[in-house]
Amino acid sequence: MELLGLYHYWVFAILLMTGFYAVVAKVNLIKKLIGLTLFQAAVFLLYISVGMVEGGDAPIFTADNADSLFSNPLPQVLILTAIVVGISTTALGLAIVVRINEVYGTIEEDEIQEIDRR
């Protein structure tokens, strides 16, 4: 049962590998990017899930809850930054795909290679 108890790790691993599979196996560049986003999201979840303390409150200090149990706020802060990074990466990736589509007229990787080989 202990294995299932750590279910958030399983979610992390499954999401990670699903994303990774898409990045490696898909030839469509948009699908690759979707895979990449999933891949990153898995890591975000890992961080946030471990920041949770069982029975803990949201870490907001007020005068009367100074001695109650809080969840760890740091991972959320970190992941906020990481999400910004992830969004920028995705945006840049999509921009490149748009440019590729303009120049090559396709976003399938094999077709692009075919065009370049000619």
Added chain:
Amino acid sequence: MSGADLIIAAILLPLGGAVGIGLAGRVSDNLRETVTLITAFLLAVTVWNLAPGLMAGERPGFTAFEVVPGIDIAFRLEPLGMLFAALASSLWIVNSVYSIGYMRGNKEKNQTRFYIFFALSLSATMGIAFAGNLFTLFLFYEMLTLSTYPLVSHKGDAATVRSARVYIGILLTTSIGLLLPAIIWTYVVAGTGDFSAGGILEGKLGGPLLGLLLALFVFGIGKAAVMPVHRWLPAAMVAPTPVSALLHAVAVVKAGVFAVTKIIVYIFGVDYLFSTPGSGWLLYAASFTIVVASLVALRQQNLKRLLAYSTVAQLSYVVMAAAILKPLAEIGAAIHIVAHAFGKITLFFAAGAIYVASKKTELPQLSGIGRRMPWTMTAFTIGALSMIGVPPTAGFVSKWYILAGAFQSDNYVAIVTIVASTVLNAAYFLPIIYMAWFGREATEGRVEHGEAPWPAVLALTVTAALTILFFLFNGPVISLERQLLEVAA
């Protein structure tokens, strides 16, 4: 000027000369050649000025700077290096005179580039001669390889480039692949790479490993052309003749055998190497090279290729003499560097003069040429006799000392090799001489020609005279190299 200043001057003079030649080349050809000659002359004066102090027992030296802790650029004067520097700098004057005649007579292109790189290679040669440790030696050794590449590939056509590729390929491969690890190994084992009397390896490396290190050095110094790393020398025959003379007599191959001798004397230590089993193979390798290269020379039809293989054999004389590991033989090695230089430069000058005057390169064409070019062929005859070792030529002196060294240690392999190779040398040189003087000129395709341009004839006359004079007046050189004997003992 002190000794150290003179050493710096000797290395920097040709560098400055190269710049001067480049600038003068834009003004006029005459000015450029004047600069070359003046530089060559000044260099010879500088180097010769070092001799009196050396004879008096001074050993000027200095560390230019420390590259990394333990590894310096350092220079030190010693008898072997003095001899080599004096030889190279003096022959440069003669060679420059000859170059002017040859390059103009042949209407070669890019002459300024030719003179610039010639001066650069002389600077590298001075660096090798005065190097005070292995690192400095290696630095200038590579500089010499690189600065002679444009000379060898001077013509720039496809065949030349291919041969030049062999030249630089073999020299760089051996130096980076074998010499560099040997040097680093020495530094690691001995903690230093300084050339010092009696060697630096005694008690630090022994047995088969010492033999291996020696092998790395000898084959790593590809310029010494011990078989099988001799291929670059015949390949480099595509170069203009003054370059061949530079390669064979003035600098390149001499730098090779000089480095081998110097490393045996000052790194391994003659006595230590002699007492260690596992170093005897060098003698056999050198003997093998001498005999095989002579046999190959016997079969050549192209004059310059024949001379190239003759050089391969003669170089191994020096290596073999050094490998006899007896003081007298080490002197023989040093003297043979000089003796062979005089003889071989004469032969190459003659071959080049024949080419300039008649465009002839193959042996059968030379029949009867002695009557058209008496000066040239007289010089050629003297050079050839010196190669064989007939008195009164320089070749006899060095052979005498090498034989004496061989008898010192009852080294019959060396003795038999010397005898055999003398016979072989005679077998390939005498027919040429006979044919040139007494043969009949072919009637078809006859070209009316006389001697080559006068600077070329002058140069080869001078070197032929030196070949004979060295037989008569070798006292100072011998006494200089006896100091080497004190080092070796």
Added chain:
Amino acid sequence: MSALQPHLPALQVIVPMLTAPLVALLRERQFSWLVTTAASLCAFAVAIALTMVVLEQGTISYEMGSWPPPFGIALSIDAVSALLLLVVTGASSLALIAGATSLQAQCESDRQPLFYAAWLLALAGLCGILVTADAFNIFVFMEISSLASYVLVAGGPDRRALPAVFKYLVMGTIGATFYLIGVGVIYLMTGTLNLADMEVRIQQVGEFQPFLIAAAFITVGMALKAAIFPLHVWLPNAYTFAPHVVTVFFAACATKVSLYVLLRLDFVVFQQNVGGHDVQFAYFMLPLSVLAILIASAVAIFEANLKRLFAWSSVAQIGYITLGASLISQAGLTASLLHMFNHALAKGALFLALACLAMSVAKLRVDEIGGIARRMPWTMAAFVVGGLSLIGVPGTAGFISKWYLIQAAFGAGSVGIALIIIILISSLMAVVYIWRVVETAYFGEAANDEAREAPLAILVPTWIAVALNIFFGLHPNLPVELSSRAAAVLLGTGP
């Protein structure tokens, strides 16, 4: 200066980072170039000042906003960072000085200010990685520099740059994410992100299994970013199709900064704390380095596109760097770090020379530069010296690192002998691929009659790089001193 002195570590990042938006607002090409170059030179000056302080006093610690670590963000600069700061800012400045002319031919005028802004962001990111003492900050800076460098590479005029960048982006992101996972695992176990703090707390945890997993994630992730064989597939095309000056900048330093992260985490954080990690690291890196050196050199020999040829050569040279590190000895790490410095010099000079060539020979293929040396003598002379440095001919910077590498291998016993043979073989392979180019350029059939010598604006920086190659070949005290100290820092035996 003295008032600024304590804040140098922060300035190292802040100067380029704050100049970047400013440059993006500028609409004038020349002016934006001027501001960018000035900012980069400023960063270079800061790096020099920092190096001097490090050489005098050892490690510099700096607390952002005076918050003490592990709560606040700490910056820390030791010999390792100083060495690479010099390389990064120096390469950036030199490439920028040469860049105006070269870029004008490759990028439209109105896009150039944005291009320069991206350049500054990349520079800020790279500097940030080097100065920070916080594992998560490294991730953020890494992504800043990566995002900016995707933009820079995509700025090339060739359409093939786009698929190349896409590949680069995907692989780079995966690498960074792997790194993030590794850092996450360490954070789970130790509750800290400060590198120095991690080192201490890992010992207290006492259980090694999770750290080995973290080390694996971080090593693989950084190997992706550093283009360690066989994870190098993004590099050749990205280098080939990037604008020439970008290639100069990246070839000299981008992968090296990832290697820095790899070494710092593997050596400082894991090595002394996690039992058996050094052996694992060596077993993992050594064979890969050897393969990288041999295979990439072999590919370079048969490559016709000059930029790709040298991109492959970079993969091989990265192999040298990891080879030295995998010996896990003072001598090996010194050689490795020294080679980071010297390889940056050699490759910088070579790619600058290629940028000069590209002014006349647009396609930069071996068969198109026949006889070009007669028309562009200075460019090709620079190329020859850069090439000699890459081969490791004495008198050039490349020789010094090769000397140290071979010396380190001598100290590694019987494996070392095999390594020496491999190093020498690959040096000879370098001779082959350099010489093929040199020979064609000097003796080939003249393929291009209109070629003219490159303008001085780009020729001068090229020759500065060449002169540095020779200078540090004869006076290598500074890099040698820094690298040996840096090696001591990494091994935990020195300050």
